[in-house]
Amino acid sequence: MINRNEVMETNEMIEKENLDVRTITLGISLLDCADETIEKLNQKIYDKITTVAKNLVSTGEQIEREYGIPVVNKRISITPAALIGAGVCKCPQDFVQIAKTLDRAAKTVGVNFIGGYSALVSKGMTKADKNLIESIPEALSETDRICSSVNVGSTKSGINMDAVRLLGEVILKTAQKTKHADSIGCAKLVVFCNAPDDNPFMAGAFHGVTEADSVINVGVSGPGVVKTALKAARGSNFETLCETIKKTAFKITRVGQLVAKEASRLLGVDFGIVDLSLAPTPAIGDSVAEILQEIGLEYPGAPGTTAALALLNDQVKKGGVMASSYVGGLSGAFIPVSEDQGMIDAVKAGCLTLEKLEAMTCVCSVGLDMIAVPGDTKASTLSGIIADEMAIGMINQKTTAVRLIPVWGKSVGDQAEFGGLLGYAPVMPVNSFSCEAFINRTGRIPAPIHSFKN
């Protein structure tokens, strides 16, 4: 039988160390909504989402009550919209209508985000893909709950540089269209290389075409729990350090597995995966940066950061894979700047730069995440940063992503406020030497060689 200490340990994790289930994400395939006219398509989309996800929010709340653990977000991911709208959307404005329908459906069922306003263009863009990408600034500025992502590269097919160039411009336009709220639209747009089909985390979630009709994916989180556990391992050797992280990750993930199975049972929807990612929030003590500090760095960004992060990420996975029968999604440590107080502090202290963040993304998903840059950054510079990050993913066979926010009207030293889970971010300097001639080349970067690894 469960003993007193175990009960207390679990409840302390929940009450004092911010252990929570970050998201229950219901993936819904909309492939069967395709129809002859855009009106019929929109109606079918609305009907399907509001039917399948009808009980999502109440189920999340029921699980919260039964186990006494917060389920922070209930969300929906859908089939990439470029595929659903390909038949009837003849211009970017047509796609905006789909975005509005999705937004309306999200509000009806009460989820805070719906992801999948997406296009998969790692090798080439169809007309529909291009229209969807061009519609992103309008779609994100005229809706509240839509999240958008574009997969522009993969290890198998290389990098679509035409899409990379286009997205630099799209990000700037999105920033301009949402300038009243510190360009918040860009916080809901992710550019991917090797995007996973079953990621439950926003803004990059979409329901891949290889998935079932509907599926439950769960993201757990507990940076505070890992940090507290590591406090007890101060000064110990690497073996003890790694064991501590592994054991903690196991416990956290077991809770995720339980919640995922229970949500799947209550909703009558198949269980997909548990995502092992350590995801921070702006709350004090819920920070990945603080784990790195506990491991022994003054601030993240100091020499040794990449090694410490590699170790952390690997141990989280090793502990997590045994705890869940199906692991998937991104499953790595997230290092967003704005959503993590410790990262913000590191940037303010002058310890953490964009270049060091890029190095850190080589050993941990997801990538350059929630980074505020000056509003006057050139589109080609944004594309250059995206291309670099995509190359890291392509060559290292891992998921990488870019979520940059060129904050309209703000420059280095200013602060961008996004509010809620998105937090706030100091505007970081960007290398302003030109890469225009490189970005202006058309076509794609070929797939990398899969042998002679060095």
Next chain:
Amino acid sequence: MNRVIITVVGKDTVGIIARVCTYLAENKINILDISQTIVQDYFNMIMIVNVEQSNKDFSVLAAELEETGKDIGVVIKAQKEEIFDRMHRI
């Protein structure tokens, strides 16, 4: 068996156990195990109970226990056993 863990934490006062146990008895909830200590005037109790016979829905029980706690100035939390079981047992 439908086991639930009830934790009661708060400033010690007369009759905490009586109030909680009365509520449980009234709702046909059987107590399987009680462990209770006082640390620096703070009352700390963990109960393992079986709610199988109870007519009330779990969420109602949890909410009413929480209310009972507020009445006597302690925090009462009811959680299904699985969360502890899964976390601490392989």
